[in-house]
Amino acid sequence: MTEPCRIIGVLDNGIEGLDPAALSSIETADVIIGGHRTLSLFKDTFKAGAEQKDLTGKLAQIPGWITAAQRENRAVVVLATGDPLCHGIGSYLLDKIGNEHGEIIPNTSTLQLACARLGIAWQSAHIASVHTKDSGEWHHQADRDHSLYPLLPACQQHDLLAIFTSPENGPERIARLLLQTGMADAFSLSVAARLLTPEESIHRQLTINDTASMSFPEPNIVILQRCSPRAERVLFGLDDERYAQRKPDKGLITKREVRAVSLARLQLTRRSIVWDIGAGSGSVGLEAAQLCPAGYVYAIEKNPADADIVQQNKARLGIHNLKLFNARAPAHLDDWPDPDAVFIGGSGGELEQLIRLCLQRLNPGGWLVMNFVTLENLHTATETLKKQHANWDLTQLQASRSQPILHMQRLQAENPVWIVSAQARPDHDAAQHD
Numbered sequence: 537m538t539e540p541c542r543i544i545g546v547l548d549n550g551i552e553g554l555d556p557a558a559l560s561s562i563e564t565a566d567v568i569i570g571g572h573r574t575l576s577l578f579k580d581t582f583k584a585g586a587e588q589k590d591l592t593g594k595l596a597q598i599p600g601w602i603t604a605a606q607r608e609n610r611a612v613v614v615l616a617t618g619d620p621l622c623h624g625i626g627s628y629l630l631d632k633i634g635n636e637h638g639e640i641i642p643n644t645s646t647l648q649l650a651c652a653r654l655g656i657a658w659q660s661a662h663i664a665s666v667h668t669k670d671s672g673e674w675h676h677q678a679d680r681d682h683s684l685y686p687l688l689p690a691c692q693q694h695d696l697l698a699i700f701t702s703p704e705n706g707p708e709r710i711a712r713l714l715l716q717t718g719m720a721d722a723f724s725l726s727v728a729a730r731l732l733t734p735e736e737s738i739h740r741q742l743t744i745n746d747t748a749s750m751s752f753p754e755p756n757i758v759i760l761q762r763c764s765p766r767a768e769r770v771l772f773g774l775d776d777e778r779y780a781q782r783k784p785d786k787g788l789i790t791k792r793e794v795r796a797v798s799l800a801r802l803q804l805t806r807r808s809i810v811w812d813i814g815a816g817s818g819s820v821g822l823e824a825a826q827l828c829p830a831g832y833v834y835a836i837e838k839n840p841a842d843a844d845i846v847q848q849n850k851a852r853l854g855i856h857n858l859k860l861f862n863a864r865a866p867a868h869l870d871d872w873p874d875p876d877a878v879f880i881g882g883s884g885g886e887l888e889q890l891i892r893l894c895l896q897r898l899n900p901g902g903w904l905v906m907n908f909v910t911l912e913n914l915h916t917a918t919e920t921l922k923k924q925h926a927n928w929d930l931t932q933l934q935a936s937r938s939q940p941i942l943h944m945q946r947l948q949a950e951n952p953v954w955i956v957s958a959q960a961r962p963d964h965d966a967a968q969h970d
Contacts, residue, residue: 541602541633543614543626545643546570549732550577558641561613567605569598570615578615595625599632606637617755619645623665623700647698650728650757653738661759662694666705674713679859680832684713688856689829691719695762707758711747717856720744722762729756772799772823779817780848788842789817790881790907793935794953799823801905801957802877806830809899811875813865813890814838814882818846818858821879825858832857834872838864838884866893874899880906887913891920895960908954917956928958 542561547553554562562568563581569589570578582588591598591614598614605612619642620626630638651658664687671683679685684705690697691714701707707727714720724741730753737753741761773796782788790798798820804810808828812821812835821835835858837843843862850858861868864884878894880887894904904926908914914930921928932954936947 538606538609538637539611540637540639541606541612541614541629542639542641543616543620543629544641545618545620545624545645546574546577546615547618547643547646547649547732548577548730551581553643553732558643561611561641562615564611565613566610567601567612568615569601569612574615574617595628598625599629602629602633602637617646618643618649622647623663623667646728646731646755646757647700649731650726650759651698653728653731654726654740654759656696656726656759656761658696658698661696661698662690663698663700664690665700666710667700667702668705670702670704673709674716676716680857684709685856687713688717691723691760692854692856693829695766697758697760699758699760701756701758703754706754707747707752707756708750710758710760711744714744715748718851718854722764723760724763726759726761727752727756728759729753731757769826771826772796774819774823776819778852779819780845780852781817782842782845790820791935791950791953793950794907794933794955795820795823797931797933798879798905798907798955799827801903801955802879803903804828804831804877808876809873810834811869811872811878811894812836812858813869813878813880813894814884815846815860816842816881818849818860820881821846821858822849822853822855824877824879825855826853829857831876832859832873834859834861834868834875836861836863836865836868837882838862865890869893869897876902878902878904880904883913887916888920891917891958892924895924895926895958898960900962902959904958906956906958908956909951914954914956921956921958925961926958927961928956931955931957 544558562578565586567587568582569591571592572590575588589601602612616625620640622645626640666684668683674684711725725744725747726741727739729737773792776789776792779789804827806828808831810824810833812833815821815835815837821833825833837846840862846860874897876899883890906917932952934952936949938945939948
């Protein structure tokens with residue numbers, strides 16, 4: 537039987553940090569795969585003639601190296617940092633070579649060491665990594681494709697974060713991200729650098745402002761701690777007055793009662809990708825973003841003044857998983873990922889085209905929800921849905937709100953709204969996604 541590849545967690549104290557079995561595997565290996573730094577830590581323990589392979593920048597080649605060595609009955613080890621299964625290389629390699637061909641020998645995670653140095657219990661910490669592609673500094677036009685983006689929803693949802701950094705995405709860049717996104721006052725930042733080396737340094741509870749202009753030795757771990765407990769957020773159904781609206785008009789906004797029903801009909805999940813077409817003040821898209829913390833909302837609004845209002849409301853609510861485009865749909869839609877839900881609040885005269893496009897692009901089981909206040913647009917929508925052989929239904933919503941009159945209350949009617957909800961028929965849907 538082929539000897540399994542041993543994926544061994546190592547630390548910067550070298551041999552001192554290994555148990556006898558792990559050290560023996562390294563000493564007897566015919567092929568040793570590791571980064572330049574880890575290979576240099578153990579170079580004096582390799583047996584004569586052992587082949588060393590530097591994995592830096594060659595992640596995709598490693599499974600092939602392992603398989604080739606095993607075919608030749610050569611003992612092969614991979615040197616990983618800390619615990620190979622905690623944001624490490626371990627799960628990737630086992631997935632590629634198969635569990636039966638690999639064995640994990642874990643070490644203490646550098647995250648555990650960092651928390652130990654800082655005296656922080658880490659069982660409730662959210663573990664994150666920015667040890668990925670370098671997308672540069674965070675900027676206002678950045679979106680979910682930026683390598684730092686996953687930190688934003690994580691910071692909104694957790695009080696304690698432990699972050700594996702990279703040379704590019706270091707503590708100072710993380711601090712600048714928090715500064716740009718309005719979260720600088722919410723956290724303190726600690727750094728544990730060069731753990732288990734003579735140059736080890738610990739920086740405790742720095743302010744985000746101070747950290748942004750500092751530099752730190754590599755490698756390091758960042759610990760973010762919230763300065764005060766998170767306030768619970770209302771996820772949807774916010775009062776209309778919570779939103780900035782176009783003035784002196786009465787406000788281009790989907791009213792709360794209609795918004796609640798429309799969001800319910802969108803059938804959102806935590807991970808939904810949502811399109812908000814004709815965003816207006818942004819209320820539907822922004823509340824959808826709150827309901828989909830692991831998802832993302834793409835919004836478009838043609839009116840520059842309204843687009844500016846959406847950005848104001850986005851900043852007010854501290855929403856980071858929504859990107860707005862100031863343009864007339866269907867511009868940009870070809871570049872957006874296929875949606876799980878689409879809301880059309882305004883069509884800019886392109887309603888029939890937008891309905892056809894949205895039904896084609898919706899993921900299986902996805903919903904298209906539209907609001908109308910005119911008979912003409914309602915007619916266009918229903919006739920287009922018939923032509924597309926869609927499954928659809930119609931709700932007319934007529935809400936009345938109480939208003940004071942002297943020492944009493946009366947009811948004042950809001951404008952009636954038609955809510956049209958539609959899905960592509962399963963047979964058409966399957967054909968469109970083949």
